[in-house]
Amino acid sequence: MSGWMQHLIVAPILLPLAVSGLLLAFDERRRTLKRVLSLATVAALVGIAVMLLWLVSDGFGLSPASAPRVYLLGNWPAPFGIVLVADRLSALMLLLASLLGFTALFYAMARWDRSGPRFHVLFLLLLAGINGAFLTGDIFNLFVFFEVLLAASYGLILHGSGTERTSASLHYITINIATSLLFLIGVAMIYAATGTLNMADLATRIPDVPSGNLALLEGGAAILGTAFLVKSGMWPLSFWLSRTYAAAAPPVAAIFAIMTKVGIYIVLRLTSLLFGQAAGGAARFADDWLIWGGLATMLFGTIGILSARKLSRIAGHYVLVSSGTLLAAIGIGGHAVTAALLFYLVSSTLALGALYLIIEPVGRNVEEEDMTSGISEPVFDDEYTGALEEDEDESGVVIPGTIAILGGGFIFCTLLLSGLPPLSGFIAKFAIIDALFQPAAIAPASWLLIALIIGSGLATLIGLTRAGIDLLWTPSEDNPPRLSVIEVAPIGLLLATCLALMLSAGPIFLYMETTAVALGDRSAYIEAVLHAPRANGARP
Amino acid sequence: MEIALALAIGILTASGLWLLFRPRTFQVVLGLSLLSYAVNLFILAAGRLRTNAPPIVGKEAADPALYADPVPQALVLTAIVISFATTALLLVVLLASRGLTGTDHVDGEEGEP
Numbered sequence: 001m002s003g004w005m006q007h008l009i010v011a012p013i014l015l016p017l018a019v020s021g022l023l024l025a026f027d028e029r030r031r032t033l034k035r036v037l038s039l040a041t042v043a044a045l046v047g048i049a050v051m052l053l054w055l056v057s058d059g060f061g062l063s064p065a066s067a068p069r070v071y072l073l074g075n076w077p078a079p080f081g082i083v084l085v086a087d088r089l090s091a092l093m094l095l096l097a098s099l100l101g102f103t104a105l106f107y108a109m110a111r112w113d114r115s116g117p118r119f120h121v122l123f124l125l126l127l128a129g130i131n132g133a134f135l136t137g138d139i140f141n142l143f144v145f146f147e148v149l150l151a152a153s154y155g156l157i158l159h160g161s162g163t164e165r166t167s168a169s170l171h172y173i174t175i176n177i178a179t180s181l182l183f184l185i186g187v188a189m190i191y192a193a194t195g196t197l198n199m200a201d202l203a204t205r206i207p208d209v210p211s212g213n214l215a216l217l218e219g220g221a222a223i224l225g226t227a228f229l230v231k232s233g234m235w236p237l238s239f240w241l242s243r244t245y246a247a248a249a250p251p252v253a254a255i256f257a258i259m260t261k262v263g264i265y266i267v268l269r270l271t272s273l274l275f276g277q278a279a280g281g282a283a284r285f286a287d288d289w290l291i292w293g294g295l296a297t298m299l300f301g302t303i304g305i306l307s308a309r310k311l312s313r314i315a316g317h318y319v320l321v322s323s324g325t326l327l328a329a330i331g332i333g334g335h336a337v338t339a340a341l342l343f344y345l346v347s348s349t350l351a352l353g354a355l356y357l358i359i360e361p362v363g364r365n366v367e368e369e370d371m372t373s374g375i376s377e378p379v380f381d382d383e384y385t386g387a388l389e390e391d392e393d394e395s396g397v398v399i400p401g402t403i404a405i406l407g408g409g410f411i412f413c414t415l416l417l418s419g420l421p422p423l424s425g426f427i428a429k430f431a432i433i434d435a436l437f438q439p440a441a442i443a444p445a446s447w448l449l450i451a452l453i454i455g456s457g458l459a460t461l462i463g464l465t466r467a468g469i470d471l472l473w474t475p476s477e478d479n480p481p482r483l484s485v486i487e488v489a490p491i492g493l494l495l496a497t498c499l500a501l502m503l504s505a506g507p508i509f510l511y512m513e514t515t516a517v518a519l520g521d522r523s524a525y526i527e528a529v530l531h532a533p534r535a536n537g538a539r540p
Numbered sequence: 541m542e543i544a545l546a547l548a549i550g551i552l553t554a555s556g557l558w559l560l561f562r563p564r565t566f567q568v569v570l571g572l573s574l575l576s577y578a579v580n581l582f583i584l585a586a587g588r589l590r591t592n593a594p595p596i597v598g599k600e601a602a603d604p605a606l607y608a609d610p611v612p613q614a615l616v617l618t619a620i621v622i623s624f625a626t627t628a629l630l631l632v633v634l635l636a637s638r639g640l641t642g643t644d645h646v647d648g649e650e651g652e653p
Contacts, residue, residue, distance in 0.1 A: 140615055147622045154629055163640045167648040170565065170630075170637050174646075177572050177626050178560065181579045184619055188579075188586035191612065 006535070008055065009071040009086045011048050012094055012131035013145075016041055020124035028117055035109055038120040042102045045127065049095035056091045057511070068525055070137070070532035078530050079201040085137040085529060088515040089342075093134045093265050096346055097258050099497065100353045101127050103490035107357050108251035110486040115160040115249065122159070126152035126255065133262050137529055139190065139224070140197045142266065143183055146231075150176050153259065156252045157244060168247035175230065175240050183227035189220025200529035203273050203522055218285050221275065225267065225286060232263030233323045235297040242304065242316025245356075253312070254356040260319055261349055264326045268338075271330060272519040287331045291445045294328030295452060297321075302456040305463040311359045311471070314463045315352065318417055321456045322348040328449050329432055336435035338516035343509060344428035347501055351416035351425060354494035358409050361402075361483055362471050402483040407472045409488075412495050414468065418461035419453075424501035429453055431509070545585055552578035565634045565644050569627060576623035580616050587612030 019041045023034055056069055068087035072078065086094075105123060113119040129149025136142050154176075157169040191197055193216040194205045209217050230237040241260075245253050267290070277283055297320055304317030322344075329341040412423070419429040433453060436446045501508060518524060552574050559571025587609035595610035634644075641648040 140618070144618065144622070147626070151626065151629070154626075154633075158633065158636075161636075163648065166633065166637045166640050170633050170646065170648075173626070173630050173633055174560075174568055174572065177623070177630065178575070180622070180626070181572075181575050184579045184615075185582060188583040188612070188615070191615075192586035192588075197611070 005055070006071070008048060008051060009069055009084050009135065010073070012045055012052075012098070013084075013128050013135065015044060015048070016124040016128040016131070020121045020128065023121045023124070024118070031114070034120045035113070038124055039102075039105055039109075041124060042098060042105050042127065045098040045131070046095070046102055049091065049098045052086050053088075053091040053095055056086050056088055057514070068528045070528050072532055072534060075535050077534060078532050079196060079198045082141045083137040083198065083200075083529055083532065084135045085200075085525070086135060087525060087528075088511070088518055089265070089269070090134045092342070092346070092511075092515065093261070094131055096261075096349055097127065097130050097134065100258050100349065100494075101130075101255055103353065103357070103494050104251040104254040106493075107254070107487055107490040108249075110484050112160070112249050112251050116158075118155070119159055122152045122155040123255070125149075126156060128152075130258060130262055134265060137199050138197050139187055139199060139202070143180070143187060146183065146262075147180060149259070149262070150180070153256070156255075157248050159252055160249045165247045168244045171240055172244045179227045179230045182223050182230075186220045186222075186224025186227060189216055189223065193217035193220060198529070199269075199273055200526045203526050204530070206274055207278060221270070222286065222289075225270070225289075228263040228266045228270075229293065229327075230263075232260045232267065232327065233297065233320050234293045234327055235300040235320070235324070238297065238300070238320055238323075241319060242308075242313055245316040245319065246310065246312035250356055250360040253315070254353040257319065257349055257352040257356060260323050261326075261345060264323060264330070264345065267327065268330050268519070271333075272338075273522050273525060276520065276522055278522070284333075287333065290327050290331030291449075292331075294324045294326070294331060295445065295448055297324030297327065298449075298452040298456055300324075302452070302459045305456070305459045308463060311362065311464075311467045312356075314460075314467060315355050315359060318355070318460060319352060321460070322352065325432070325449075325453060325456070328445070328452075332436070332443075332446060332449070334435070334439075335513065335516045335520055336438055337432065338519060339509065339512040340428065340431035340435045342512040342515060343424075343431055343501075343505075347416065347424040347428045347498060350494050350498050350501070351413060354409070354491050354498070355413045355417065357487070357491050357494070358406065358413060361487055362406050362410055362468075403472065405483070405488060407468075409491050409495060410464075410468050410472060412498075414461065414464040416495075416498055417464065419457040420461070422502065424498050424505065427502060427505050429457065541589055541591065545581060545589065549578050549581050549585070552581070563645055563647075565637065565646055568646060569630055569634060572630070573623075573627055576619070576627070580619055580623075583612050583616050583619060 019037060023037060026033060052069075068085050070078070071084040071086075073082045073084065075081075101123070105120075108119065108123070126149055129145050129147075129152055132145030133142060133149060136145055154169065154173050157172055158165055187197065190202070193209055193213045194202055196202055196205060206217065226237070233241045245256055248256060271284075271286060271290070275284055275286060301317045301320030301322075301324055304320065305314050308314045308317055325348075326341055326345055329337050329344075416423050416425040419425040433450050436442065436450055439446075556571045556574030556578060559567045559574065562568065562571070590608040593606060593608040595608045595613055597604075597607055637648060638644050643650055
């Protein structure tokens with residue numbers, strides 16, 4: 001890795017940050033320029049993520065020996081400065097985030113980016129924060145990136161304004177600020193117990209923590225973990241989630257589908273790196289919490305899906321089911337389960353994104369009166385109001401057979417989310433269940449997880465079918481909903497990606513398995529970070 | 541010194557939590573501010589308490605036992621800035637919610653009297 005290639009790791013953070021700063025300089029009325037710039041940026045992010053994936057896997061090879069790539073910020077040596085680490089897992093998450101970001105941004109161009117000021121700036125800032133959280137190798141730096149993505153998400157959740165959004169965002173912001181304080185307490189306690197914040201350095205020091213400090217360390221890790229579990233929506237920390245996501249504008253909700261997965265990613269990273277088998281006294285101390293918490297979350301989400309009347313609430317509860325499945329699977333652990341849960345993570349995130357995007361056009365003819373509330377009067381006098389006056393024909397041309405397109409897409413989403421064959425949702429769930437059956441003695445928690453995976457799939461099928469019949473099959477006097485190509489294309493792209501996941505499930509699964517093996521063997525990560533060479537031959 | 545700091549953190553946390561669970565938005569904002577003060581003090585304490593010890597080492601090699609840990613101090617600075625910014629943002633949302641709903645209740649509507 002030489003020349004400009006070594007700076008590729010920092011590009012997913014710097015590029016959206018720089019462009020979002022640049023976009024601030026332009027007036028809101030230069031919308032085309034803003035759109036072109038931000039879409040080009042996110043497209044570049046997809047490209048960068050693919051290149052990083054190629055780099056960390058030695059040309060998409062499947063050897064687990066390929067070392068993570070480390071970037072020393074400011075060229076400080078590893079445990080002292082902040083490091084960015086790109087390994088197989090973070091490259092995969094980067095690609096997932098940028099793909100989802102690209103489709104959500106594309107969709108937003110149909111009309112949503114006009115419903116309030118500075119949509120593109122906030123969107124790019126959110127992506128910068130998410131990418132940073134995936135790449136960083138330092139837990140305090142992780143806090144900073146979390147704050148970046150949260151600050152952007154506060155703005156995005158308010159995007160479009162309106163009473164419901166303001167009220168939901170008030171709760172959302174309060175909960176997240178309180179959670180950030182928990183995050184800080186956890187970081188401070190871990191620092192007090194170990195004296196370092198670098199994840200790789202932590203991993204080497206945790207086995208040697210004296211037993212007197214073990215309670216401090218585990219307490220700190222538990223408080224830190226609570227912060228991530230609030231983000232990822234574990235029951236009973238998840239009551240804010242479905243209402244907030246339902247209140248958000250559709251493209252915002254779609255990109256928020258990756259935000260719960262940021263919490264999951266961190267839990268997976270920290271449990272495998274810091275509290276794996278080799279962690280001495282603190283090894284696997286959180287696993288039971290993750291398993292039972294995850295199972296409770298699944299149960300809560302399943303009941304929520306069955307009781308929800310609105311499609312957006314069903315989607316919100318499905319986010320919980322998905323998080324619960326992942327958390328319980330992380331708690332059970334093992335290579336096979338980890339590989340399967342990674343596949344499930346990718347598949348369910350893409351499908352959820354597609355569902356959030358399709359909800360609004362599907363409900364359009366039924367909830368016509370709600371359409372106007374999507375864009376409401378500004379609260380403050382100096383706020384940008386141009387969106388309200390321009391472009392009356394905002395939905396674009398009427399495509400013949402829109403109902404057919406929407407219905408097809410909706411059925412596709414339903415199959416994906418409920419996990420019916422032959423789509424990738426089925427492969428993912430089947431793989432998890434298959435991995436759970438591999439040990440000779442199957443733990444009761446595994447049986448419960450299997451039952452809940454099947455049960456939640458059934459509930460999703462029932463919930464989505466019921467909503468779909470109401471929205472799509474009921475004969476309607478109204479005209480079919482107007483739909484523009486800009487809205488159909490991103491949904492199609494997401495669903496096509498899921499289809500690609502299904503068709504090339506073999507190689508992708510091999511990649512996930514290598515990733516899981518690499519996660520289980522933390523020595524490569526530690527070695528890569530602590531012995532990262534400095535640029536210009538500076539003394540290590 | 542230790543007991544004073546511990547008391548300060550405890551009192552700030554307790555009052556912050558009490559305010560956080562109050563029904564008025566302004567009380568919630570104040571509660572979050574008090575909590576963030578408590579957390580900042582806590583981070584400082586995580587670096588072990590030292591008095592009259594400089595955090596910056598000079599050019600010559602020095603005995604680290606004579607110096608205070610600089611890392612928590614840097615962390616506190618970052619945490620202060622971030623909590624200040626998010627509190628300001630929350631205040632704006634509070635005002636917007638007050639303007640839209642006409643009440644300063646956290647749920648946007650008055651509960652049962």
